[in-house]
Amino acid sequence: MDEREVEISEALLLRLLHTFRRGLKPLTLDEIIALLKNG
Amino acid sequence: MQATQPTVEFTGSSDEQKLAKEVFDVARFQGRFFTANAPIYLKREQLIGFLAAQRKGAAAKPEAVAKLLDAAMAQNAAIFGREETDDGVVTFVTTQAGSPPAQEQADTLHTLAKRFMEPTPLPPAPDVEAEQSGALIATGWAQRLDIAEMAEEAEIDSVGEDRVVTTIATSAATEAAAPAVEDQAAAEPVVSAVEVAAVTPAPVQQVEAAPTVALSELSDEQLRELVVKQLDLDDRFVAFGEQYFAEDMVDRYSRGDLRRIREYIAEMNEPLSDEQLLQSLFNRRANDPTYEAGLFSINYRLSREKREFEFVGTKDSRLWSTVGLAPLGTTLRKASELGSDYRFLLDEEAVVQPDPAILHTLTFYEWAYGLLPLDGELRHFFPAAYLSEQKTATLRFEVPQLYATFLAELRYPTANRGGYLVGFDEFYHENVVPGAILTIERTADNDGVFVIRYTAQAEYEDRLLQIDERRSRYVFRPQMVAQDVDEAWLLTETRYPNLNNVKPLDEKERRRVDTVIGVAFERVAENTGTNAAPRYWSTPEELLPIVNIERPFTLRALQEALESPQHSQFESDPDTPGAFFYTPPAKEKASGGSKKRSARARVDEFEDEDEEF
Numbered sequence: 001m002d003e004r005e006v007e008i009s010e011a012l013l014l015r016l017l018h019t020f021r022r023g024l025k026p027l028t029l030d031e032i033i034a035l036l037k038n039g
Numbered sequence: 040m041q042a043t044q045p046t047v048e049f050t051g052s053s054d055e056q057k058l059a060k061e062v063f064d065v066a067r068f069q070g071r072f073f074t075a076n077a078p079i080y081l082k083r084e085q086l087i088g089f090l091a092a093q094r095k096g097a098a099a100k101p102e103a104v105a106k107l108l109d110a111a112m113a114q115n116a117a118i119f120g121r122e123e124t125d126d127g128v129v130t131f132v133t134t135q136a137g138s139p140p141a142q143e144q145a146d147t148l149h150t151l152a153k154r155f156m157e158p159t160p161l162p163p164a165p166d167v168e169a170e171q172s173g174a175l176i177a178t179g180w181a182q183r184l185d186i187a188e189m190a191e192e193a194e195i196d197s198v199g200e201d202r203v204v205t206t207i208a209t210s211a212a213t214e215a216a217a218p219a220v221e222d223q224a225a226a227e228p229v230v231s232a233v234e235v236a237a238v239t240p241a242p243v244q245q246v247e248a249a250p251t252v253a254l255s256e257l258s259d260e261q262l263r264e265l266v267v268k269q270l271d272l273d274d275r276f277v278a279f280g281e282q283y284f285a286e287d288m289v290d291r292y293s294r295g296d297l298r299r300i301r302e303y304i305a306e307m308n309e310p311l312s313d314e315q316l317l318q319s320l321f322n323r324r325a326n327d328p329t330y331e332a333g334l335f336s337i338n339y340r341l342s343r344e345k346r347e348f349e350f351v352g353t354k355d356s357r358l359w360s361t362v363g364l365a366p367l368g369t370t371l372r373k374a375s376e377l378g379s380d381y382r383f384l385l386d387e388e389a390v391v392q393p394d395p396a397i398l399h400t401l402t403f404y405e406w407a408y409g410l411l412p413l414d415g416e417l418r419h420f421f422p423a424a425y426l427s428e429q430k431t432a433t434l435r436f437e438v439p440q441l442y443a444t445f446l447a448e449l450r451y452p453t454a455n456r457g458g459y460l461v462g463f464d465e466f467y468h469e470n471v472v473p474g475a476i477l478t479i480e481r482t483a484d485n486d487g488v489f490v491i492r493y494t495a496q497a498e499y500e501d502r503l504l505q506i507d508e509r510r511s512r513y514v515f516r517p518q519m520v521a522q523d524v525d526e527a528w529l530l531t532e533t534r535y536p537n538l539n540n541v542k543p544l545d546e547k548e549r550r551r552v553d554t555v556i557g558v559a560f561e562r563v564a565e566n567t568g569t570n571a572a573p574r575y576w577s578t579p580e581e582l583l584p585i586v587n588i589e590r591p592f593t594l595r596a597l598q599e600a601l602e603s604p605q606h607s608q609f610e611s612d613p614d615t616p617g618a619f620f621y622t623p624p625a626k627e628k629a630s631g632g633s634k635k636r637s638a639r640a641r642v643d644e645f646e647d648e649d650e651e652f
Contacts, residue, residue: 008269017275017285025331026284032270033262 012036047137051114058111061093062086063118066133078140083108083129279339280354280425290336296321297340301347301361308365309446310351310358310433313337342426351433351448353422356487358433367433367448368461369408374450377408379550381457383596387415396480400525402587406473407506409464412591413452420479421460422486424451434460435488440495441470466491472503472520474528474584494523504530504538504588513541513588528584535585537562544589553606556597559585560621567620575621576612 019035020027027035047063049056062081070079083105091104098104112119112131120132120139134140147153257265270276270283277286292300299320304311313334317323323333334357341348341359352358366374397420405411413421422432432449447462471477471493480490502515515532532539541562548554559582560575568574579597586592592600601609601619612618 008265013269013273013275020285020288024288024329026279026282026335029263029266029281029283032266032283033259036262036266 008036044135045137047118049115049118051111054107055111055114058090058107059115059118061090062108062111062131063133063137065089066131067135070135073135075136076134076140078132078134081131081133083131086131277339279335279342282335284332284335284339288332289339290333292337292340297344297347300337300341300359304359304361305363310360310364312352313341313357313359316359349431350426350429351431352425353432353434353487354425355485356435357425358487360433367446369410369464372408374461375456376546377410377459377461378450378453378456380404380590381412381452381459382455383591383593384412384414384418384457384459385452385455387418387593387595389418390415391419395483396478399477399479400528401467401471401473401475401477402528402584402591403473403504403530404587404589404591405463406467406471406475409462409467410591411447411460411463411479413449413458413460414593417479418458420481421449421489432487436463436466436491437482437488438466438470438491440492471522472518472524473530474524474526476523476525495521496523497521501529502532504532504535506543511543513538513543515539527580530584530588535563538585538588549590552600553608555586555589555592556582556600556606557608557621557623558589561623564621568622573623576618577621578615578618580617 016032016035044067047060049059049063051059065086066079066081069081070077073079087101087105087108090108091099091101094104112121116139118133118137118139122130122132124130132139270278275286276283277289278284300316303316303320314325317330317333317337318325321333321337323330327333338350338357342350347361349360350357351360369377372380397416399411399417411417421434424430424432430451430453432451434447434449435444436447437444443466445462445466447460449460450458452458475493478492478494480492482488482490498519498521500517501520503518503520504513505516505518506512507514515538520529530538544555544558548558560577561573563581563585564575564577566573567576579594579601583592583594583597586597600606602611603609608622608624610620610622612620
């Protein structure tokens with residue numbers, strides 16, 4: 001994992017965009033990470 | 040107007056017709072401004088009175104008129120309507136058009152109430168199944184490519200058909216192996232199939248290394264790095280500090296809006312917060328559902344206008360400054376000079392400060408220029424830069440004892456300049472003395488606001504060191520001491536009489552650490568040598584308040600300088616650990632009456648003064 005190139009999938013990014021649109025407010029990095037971890 | 044009125048035909052006997060016409064004329068006259076269909080009411084009693092007054096003799100009798108009127112009205116029911124109330128009052132009604140008014144039917148086909156209560160039913164939902172049935176992308180393309188499975192299939196196929204295997208081997212970037220395989224396949228098909236099967240696992244492993252990794256496998260730090268890296272590269276996301284948002288949801292600001300913001304900040308003459316700008320200039324209220332998005336937007340947009348706006352805030356207090364705003368803090372020394380003076384702080388080991396309050400003893404240098412150093416203790420006490428390129432932060436200090444508040448500027452350290460806070464001049468000069476012990480506290484809900492206190496003590500007057508700006512001399516002047524002070528840092532005339540009328544070092548001399556320390560020795564240390572060959576003795580603790588008159592020092596920096604082999608004029612006292620001797624350099628001693636620093640013994644300084652006056 002350490003050496004491998006990893007990236008966040010497009011589906012997760014789209015879900016993040018959707019979260020922004022639904023919540024109408026920005027998110028902090030910690031909140032985004034919590035969201036990604038909780039799916 | 041007459042021409043537009045319809046002609047009315049009356050019926051009955053000639054008398055009745057005549058009377059009916061007379062009544063109709065009265066009605067038309069009474070309703071001359073009415074619309075054609077508006078009812079004109081004529082009371083029977085009043086009509087009888089009127090008609091009787093128009094007649095003479097027997098015909099003028101009301102009974103006769105009443106009889107004729109009733110008969111005429113009955114004959115002309117198509118023109119006059121008759122209404123009778125419960126108490127027997129009869130009223131005839133007609134219209135300009137010559138017909139009894141039609142009963143108006145209220146149009147209740149469309150009413151607002153009905154539309155609210157019975158909304159139009161929603162159109163039927165589209166047939167989802169029908170839509171889905173027509174797949175736009177072939178199933179084979181829509182599904183994720185399973186390389187491992189394909190490879191297995193290839194292995195199986197390769198036994199019977201080596202051509203397929205060769206293709207996969209080529210596509211998997213085993214260029215070296217593939218041509219060889221093809222060549223061999225032409226000659227010995229059976230053997231080649233086995234060989235290719237042996238080759239194929241390598242590319243399969245390569246492809247398998249790339250695919251999805253569960254986020255739970257990553258540590259928080261790795262995930263953080265990944266998110267920052269990827270969102271920064273993605274145009275659909277924008278960031279301000281540690282906040283992220285969708286680019287298309289960020290409010291737009293016109294050139295005019297930006298000009299208004301700039302002018303407002305300039306008018307208020309101090310950095311303003313995003314909330315203040317949004318509420319005052321753009322009438323956004325805190326209970327607006329998009330308020331947080333609005334705050335992000337204004338911060339993000341202003342952060343893009345680097346020529347006009349500068350972020351000088353913290354995480355909780357996001358302040359914006361603009362060009363042309365008066366700088367905070369002392370004008371006696373330039374920011375670059377102060378930064379250079381504090382350069383030694385870069386080597387200080389930072390101490391993490393979990394406590395919400397910190398004590399600080401004010402040095403003369405800090406008092407004179409209104410500063411606080413960003414030393415090891417204070418570096419982590421004050422907030423770090425919120426944006427990576429941020430140079431300064433404006434912090435608000437509240438003094439509950441004085442019911443006062445003021446702004447100070449935190450200048451972050453750079454590669455070759457130390458960090459410090461500036462802007463305390465007025466507070467220091469009006470309320471405290473050098474040596475005062477200050478308590479600085481964080482506030483719970485805002486990292487841009489601090490509370491500064493001092494312990495009040497019984498007031499007394501003492502003669503304390505100050506700078507006479509006009510004469511450019513250090514002088515002792517009476518000053519009220521009304522707070523808790525550290526006696527070691529209180530520069531009183533009784534303790535340091537030699538400092539009176541001493542001239543501050545010039546800029547060139549100040550830059551040399553050894554010169555500043557040497558001068559401090561000369562000013563206050565004990566001369567264990569002779570007047571001709573002086574040798575001063577002191578300890579760093581005693582020297583520290585004195586060297587801090589000219590430029591900032593910490594005890595560590597002072598000790599390092601005294602112990603440094605570069606400065607041979609300082610030597611430690613073998614008999615008293617921690618104490619040092621200072622022998623002024625020989626060449627300077629030789630220069631006796633010249634302007635060199637060693638000549639700045641107190642006597643010489645008085646001579647200088649005499650020369651001046």
